Structures are given as C-alpha cells and as structure tokens.
Amino acid sequence: MYSVSEMANDTFSALAHPIRRSIVERLAEGPASVGEATRNAGVSKPTLSRHVRVLEDAGVVVRVIDGRTHRLTLGIGPLTEATTWLERQRARWESLFDTVEDYLEEREENRT
Amino acid sequence: MYSVSEMANDTFSALAHPIRRSIVERLAEGPASVGEATRNAGVSKPTLSRHVRVLEDAGVVVRVIDGRTHRLTLGIGPLTEATTWLERQRARWESLFDTVEDYLEEREENRT
Numbered sequence: 736m737y738s739v740s741e742m743a744n745d746t747f748s749a750l751a752h753p754i755r756r757s758i759v760e761r762l763a764e765g766p767a768s769v770g771e772a773t774r775n776a777g778v779s780k781p782t783l784s785r786h787v788r789v790l791e792d793a794g795v796v797v798r799v800i801d802g803r804t805h806r807l808t809l810g811i812g813p814l815t816e817a818t819t820w821l822e823r824q825r826a827r828w829e830s831l832f833d834t835v836e837d838y839l840e841e842r843e844e845n846r847t
Numbered sequence: 848m849y850s851v852s853e854m855a856n857d858t859f860s861a862l863a864h865p866i867r868r869s870i871v872e873r874l875a876e877g878p879a880s881v882g883e884a885t886r887n888a889g890v891s892k893p894t895l896s897r898h899v900r901v902l903e904d905a906g907v908v909v910r911v912i913d914g915r916t917h918r919l920t921l922g923i924g925p926l927t928e929a930t931t932w933l934e935r936q937r938a939r940w941e942s943l944f945d946t947v948e949d950y951l952e953e954r955e956e957n958r959t
Contacts, residue, residue, distance in 0.1 A: 744865055751859035756932070763939040809940055818937060820868070821930040827875040828921055
C-alpha cells in the first residue's frame with residue numbers, strides 16, 4: 736500500500752534534526768567544505784560527521800572529492816521528491832476544502 | 848543557530864515512516880475514522896495506534912472526538928511549515944544555479 740518510495744523515507748528522517756537542517760540551509764546557498772557547512776553548530780566534530788553521514792546516506796547531501804579537498808553540495812533529487820509529496824497532500828487537502836465551501840455556498844443559495 | 852522551529856522537527860520525524868505517510872495520504876482525501884485511515888496497512892492494531900499517536904503528537908493529525916466517534920483529520924499547520932521550509936531551500940538552490948548560469952553566459956559573451 737506504500738505509495739511513497741523508501742527514498743522519501745530516508746529524506747524525511749534525514750531532515751528530522753535541526754543540525755542536519757542547518758547544514759542543508761547552508762548548502763542551499765552553495766557548495767561548501769565540511770567545516771564551512773557545519774560551522775557554529777556548537778557540537779563535537781564526531782557528532783557533526785555523524786550528521787553529515789546521515790545526510791549523505793539519504794542522498795540529501797553529496798560529497799565531491801577533488802584530491803584532498805572535500806566539498807559538500809545538495810543532492811536536489813531527494814529534496815524535490817519530498818517537497819513534491821508534501822505539496823500533493825496539501826493540494827488534495829485544499830481541494831477538499833474548496834469542495835466543502837462550494838457545497839455550503841450552494842446550500843445557502845438554495846435557501847434564499 | 849537553528850532557524851527552523853522544533854515543530855518542523857517533529858513533522859519531519861512523523862513523516863519518516865511509510866505507514867504514517869500512508870495515513871496522511873488517506874486523510875488528505877478527507878477526515879476518516881481510525882479504522883478507515885489505517886486500513887490495509889497489514890500491521891497490528893497496537894502498532895497502528897502507535898503510529899497515529901506519533902502523528903498526533905507532531906500535530907500532523909488531529910483527533911476530533913464526538914461522543915463515541917473518533918475522527919482523524921489533517922493538522923495543516925505543521926504540513927504547511929515543513930513544505931514552506933523545503934520550498935525555501937529549493938528556491939535558494941535554484942537561484943544559485945541561475946546565478947552560475949548568468950555568470951557563464953556573461954563570460955561566454957565577453958569572449959566572442
């Protein structure tokens with residue numbers, strides 16, 4: 736019955752932590768080194784590495800290795816899939832309210 | 848440094864399970880009883896209750912009690928907040944590519 740892939744599952748899990756969302760926010764401004772992307776998080780390096788790893792495993796963050804330089808960049812596919820799913824639910828929900836409103840308006844008109 | 852509230856945190860956690868997303872998908876079509884919303888999930892009642900509870904705790908699902916009837920409905924606030932956050936990151940990321948494209952086009956023009 737599952738209509739959403741496991742990819743979306745990993746994406747939502749990956750985004751379910753404020754430190755990981757702050758890394759995504761930083762990378763939305765452009766590619767960055769691990770140090771730049773995780774600056775000011777106020778937690779230890781191993782903790783940060785773990786959070787980056789969770790984002791990489793979900794494909795939300797992609798690591799580009801160029802010699803000794805590691806750059807992090809956003810993996811836009813998973814983010815787009817998650818956004819599309821959320822938007823679809825909201826659209827269906829909103830169209831439901833339109834239907835209810837139409838019904839109430841019609842009923843009101845029939846009364847007068 | 849966290850620019851996203853804890854509400855979004857709970858929302859993404861709540862959506863990070865396929866059974867919980869299938870409940871949200873069902874409720875996007877309209878309010879439903881617990882039985883209707885969790886039909887065909889293929890797991891035990893206690894497991895379903897736990898998933899519904901996670902959604903309720905996050906405010907993604909709201910329970911309306913009318914006498915002996917319990918109806919579940921979507922709590923649209925948290926869903927909207929999560930969607931807004933995702934859309935913002937994507938928009939910033941896309942505008943970044945526009946900037947890079949503009950730069951490359953300009954450089955190309957200066958060359959000719």
